[in-house]
Amino acid sequence: MPTGVALRDVREQLFGAAERVLLRDGPGGLTSRAVTDEAGCAKGVLHRHFSDFDDFLTELVRDRITRLGHDATELRESAGSGTVDANLTDAVSKVFGPVGVAIVSLIIFRDELRTRLRRTRPIGVPLLSEATVMIADYLVAERDLGRLTPEADIDTLAPTLIGAGHLLFADRTSAPPESATVRKMVTTVLSTVTT
Template sequence: MPTGVALRDPREQLFEAAERVLLRDGPHALTSRAVTTEAGCAKGVLHRHFTDFDAFLAELVRDRVSRVRAQADTLLAAAGSGTVIGNLTGVLTELFGSVAGAIVGLLIFRDDLRARLRETTPVGIPILSEAAAMLTAYLARERELGRLDAAADVEVLAPTLIGSAHLIHADRTGAPPEAAAVRKAVTAIVGGVVRETEGEAG
């Protein structure tokens, strides 16, 4: 007798189930059984679509990395509008307030998964590397537009912003940090090189 429910898009529904487990219970609780139970399907469904659980997790990470890259396009398009500090605060709050921050914890927790991802991401931590590249490109564009000092070292500023935002959001069991905390960190890091006009500041 069949168990579970039919999945219209099995891969995406399994990914979403994994995210819910990860956000609710943490990386230690993320098992194939926990994912299929959360998705309401038989355990065999996962193994029909992925060779093993680490292959499933690797695809989950790659899929979420692609979302960060899409977010990068949106941020770059925002260069020259709003405020630099406001744009950075928004993107960092969204990035680490979402499942992306939890996936970083998963990557740190699972050595085998990091090894699997080395096949396509030979250096750095996936998602954090893409996020740093996103901020570097954005800050470079703002520098070109004159909203950042010409001498601003965007390749140092970007990972500094990522590291600070990650630390602010690192306590998974506590209440989510307020945007004001992220903004305060962003202001401390880039405030000295921002050259926004009086009308733009805020």
Template sequence: MPTGVALRDARQQLFAAAERLLLRAGPAALTSRSVTTEAGVAKGVLHRHFSDFDDFLAEFVLDAVSRMDPRVAGLPSAAGTGTVAANLTAALTALFESVAVALVPLVIARDELRARLREPWPAGVPVLTDAARLIGGYLDAEQQLGRLAATADTQTLAAMLIGTCHLQYTGNDHTPPPADDVSRVVSSVLSGAVPR
């Protein structure tokens, strides 16, 4: 790697390489050597910008959270447009076709990584926890607009949507489920909560 490359560029290059490796080969494939090789940089570049590999992984996970797909991040502002089911189906599909599914086993597999993430993220798994919060906020907004039953427990519905879709996306050998399956899950979870 040429000298004088900006810190942010090196970080993003390493994060992009880690994401490709994670999606292609899973969390066991992530090592400092494999990431730097995938990024096409010297191994020392990673250690120049991060105190150790778990520091790199924690920053990688937090970067993935900050880059959440706009269809998920913007979900609360979609309240009152389209249908509740269609909005949720689009957001959940975007979420689970991103790196989110691959981050879960990475975080679970590494004790030191989980410990480091507990400081900025005291509960749950980053990305999925944030997505559940955004979906809950969206459902709250729809409830206030009368498009969701006043008795609906929006936070439980959000958790059910995340959990059920996560199971669908992790059970197919990296093959996303058909769009109709995600739509059917959303409709089932919302049944009784969406006024007819």
């Protein structure tokens, strides 16, 4: 007799369930059983679509990186509009939303997941590395438009913004920082390069 509920898009429903478990219980509580229970399906459903749980988690991280690619396009297209600090405040806040912070914690927590991700992403922390590229691409576009000084060191500014952003958002037990706090960090980092 079948158990659970019919899943229309199994992959997306399992990813959504994993994110909810991760937010609620942290990386230590994220198990295949917890995911399938949250999704309301039999445990075998996950293993029918993924070779093992670490394969599932690897695909979850890759899915988040793909989503970040859409945010990167939007951010790059915002160059020249609004203000640089407002655009970056929004971008950093998006990167480090609750799920983004939880995914970074998961990557750090699970050795096998890191090993698998290293096969295609040998440098840096996946998701954070892509976020750094996203910020760098945007900063280059703004520099090209003259809204940053020609001397702006993009290779230093982008990882500084991501690193400082991660430190602001990394505390899972309290509310995320207010937009004004994030904006202050952004304006401080960019203080010598804005025109």
